[in-house]
Amino acid sequence: MGFRSVLLRASRARLRYSPSPEDPRFRRSFSQLLHSEPERPSFGIAFDIDGVIIRGRTTIGGSSHALRRLYHADGTLKVPFLFLTNGGGVPETKRSLELSELLGVPISPLQVVLGHSPFRQLVSRFENELIVAVGKGEPSLVMAEYGFKKVLSINDYASYFNHIDPLSQYKTWSLKQSFDKNCKLSFQSKFNVHSERVKGAFVVSDPVDWGRDIQVLCDILRYGGLPGKGNGHQPPLYFAADDLEYQAAFPCERLGMGAFRIALESIYNRIHSSPLEYTSYGKPNPSVFKNAESTLTKLALTTYPAKETRVSKNFAFNIIYMIGDNPKVDVNGAKKAGHPWFPILTRTGVFKGKDNDEHFPADLVVDTVEEAVDFILKKENIQS
Amino acid sequence: MGFRSVLLRASRARLRYSPSPEDPRFRRSFSQLLHSEPERPSFGIAFDIDGVIIRGRTTIGGSSHALRRLYHADGTLKVPFLFLTNGGGVPETKRSLELSELLGVPISPLQVVLGHSPFRQLVSRFENELIVAVGKGEPSLVMAEYGFKKVLSINDYASYFNHIDPLSQYKTWSLKQSFDKNCKLSFQSKFNVHSERVKGAFVVSDPVDWGRDIQVLCDILRYGGLPGKGNGHQPPLYFAADDLEYQAAFPCERLGMGAFRIALESIYNRIHSSPLEYTSYGKPNPSVFKNAESTLTKLALTTYPAKETRVSKNFAFNIIYMIGDNPKVDVNGAKKAGHPWFPILTRTGVFKGKDNDEHFPADLVVDTVEEAVDFILKKENIQS
DSSP states (O other), X not given: OOHHHHHHHHHHHHTTSOOOTTOGGGGOOHHHHHTTOOOOOSEEEEEOOBTTTEETTEEOTTHHHHHHTTBOTTSOBSSOEEEEOSOOSSOHHHHHHXXXXXXXXXXXXXXXXXXXXXXXXXXXXXXXXXXXXXSSSOHHHHHHHHTOSEEEEHHHHHHTSTTSSTTGGGOOOOOOOXXXXXXXXXXXXXXXXXXXXXXXXXXXXXXXXXXXXXXXXHHHHHTTTSTTSOOOOOOOEEESOOOSEEOOSSSXXXXXXXXXXXXXXXXXXXXSSSOOOOEEOSTTOHHHHHHHXXXXXXXXXXXXXXXXXXXXXXXXXXXXXXXXXXXXXXXXXXXXXXXXXXXXXXXXXXXXXXXXXXXXXXXXXESSXXXXXXXXXXXXXXXX | OOHHHHHHHHHHHXXXXXXXXXXXXXXXXXXXXXXXXXXOOSEEEEEOOBTTTEETTEEOTTHHHHHHTTBOTTSOBSSOEEEEOSOOXXXXXXXXXXXXXXHTSXXXXXXXXXXXXXXXXXXXXXXXXXXXXXXXXXXXXXXXXXXXXXXXXXXXXXXXXXXXXXXXXXXXXXXXXXXXHHHHHHHHHXXXXXTSOOOEEXXXXXXXXXXXXXXXXXXXXXXXXXXXXXXXXXXXXXXXXXXXXXXXXXXXXXXXXXHHHHHHHHHHHHHSSSOOOOEEOSTTOHHHHHHHHHHHHHHHHHHSOSSOGGGGGXXXXXXXXXXXXXXXXXXXXXXXXXXXXXXXXXXXSSOOOSSOOSSSOOSEEESSHHHHHHHHHHHTTOOO
């Protein structure tokens, strides 16, 4: 029996009646259940994922138990929280389902802020332009869900150019990107990749085939959007994040999107006269924390709309806890964002020190996310 | 009928007798045939391969015809020549067979100087040490043929460490490296990869999986030869070449081993306090030209030993022509090497200018390798 079922059963018990399945009151939707608690907390929590909640595909630091404490017994949210990660590669809708299943609590897509979530703000600029999406997972599906209409994954883009990757004979990718395939087929009638210039390149998630991706991005960027043809201006380049390293399943940190950016930039600046221009999103960029605060506010207002309607528009958190494992990314970002952010550092990921981090000290250092949640709930006088 | 058969038939005609297959004189070896011409030319030629002789897998610039002019009709060498390339990934024995087939002339392994050929000089230092070989093709076979006894390809080395590449789930390599597999099996009983430190890393040929290779090399180099364990000194790192770009089948140049080195170095220097230390071989390193001169001398002495035995030890070329497509690599290297090198630049590869290269001007610029050979043979009064 899943946690959600447990919560729903507990909810029925708390309501102090025993409804039959036919009872119309029993058929209340889950969103209605979410609204049954009137007290709106004046604090929120943002959780990093990799190195705090999970490592690889396994939950760590008592994360599952810690998160359950943020729900009422009836499954409604007790504390507004979201996940704030630089990771990505799948749409927020899909990632929320994956996290719900892994952690045994109901996570809504609104509670999942991925590295590439800010790309949504660029739809008005690139909606009908040819763009290329780079990275693991389903980068073109992510961008299409945001509303970009002419997006090709770099896998498909490269496949239009014979010999663009001189090492392709040594590799056989078995990526299953049915969306990309469909995209490609429908695109063939829409435009000609060999004559239309790419107007923007988006690194959505960690690139898989670095050599090919650096080669093809250099081809796109140095020739003004069309490999080998012309010398136009460099099209805009966006990175979802800039993590140099992050904690995955291997004992030492693994190289992240920031490392890929360094590789691309170092090479590009050697083969091209003008230095590479790009924009990086993701933590520690303060705009990401501002956006997370705004999302948490929406979540609080949606979850607790019954009372306080008069003051809803002026609602502001007294404090938002950022629980992360990476001093440079999580702590640094929360510090730069300022009020109301309160960074908490765990020892389950990148940071492994005994005391605090030397360069980016957190307001609190704990062993695990469970310890962090325990601290917060006690400090905020929340029963659990 | 192949060129070799043609040459052998012509040879028989020139000897002015019509031997039956039983005639013992007919059963002379090819090496004996090589020795039948007494005049030793005082010049030699070094040919770059990619962008001069072939592009991708296709011969270019009349290379096949040009090379045939360097042989006598009987298949013996008229002009001492070799291939001097920064490419590699297969042993010299195998590459010479591939080139013989592609070009229709008999090429001996001595005539093939690859990027990694200088690694042979390091056998005495690393013969019984655990080393890792990186790159396309059969890097560990190459090193084993040189005499290194404990070599693992980076593919196999990485396979011992679970989760070392967090993106492995997104890729499926279909590399066929039966040698590596055999190596791995026999190695398992010899030592433990999890406790024995890697004593040297060799980038033998262009890396295929840049992301994984940069990650694993960083793991080996920053932790003193054992991923995640200890903080020993960086083991020595060797690159077979340092080409930033080279001409392959695609119309624009492709990124080469030098680009990979820049990527690795830029990332390593960001995650480690001491800068990356490495040694690069390959053109334009003058030692490579010195070594090629010495090999050409051996070739001349082996091919024309009959006369002039008294002066053999003092034999020296008046001139060696370097025919290349890359000003920075071929011309620059030949210029730096000085006497007796004479750089000739073709327009079939990296260089596409009308006149001479601005930064590294060659002594002669021609359209194709055929034109270069024509110039040389006329200048040296060689009949063909």
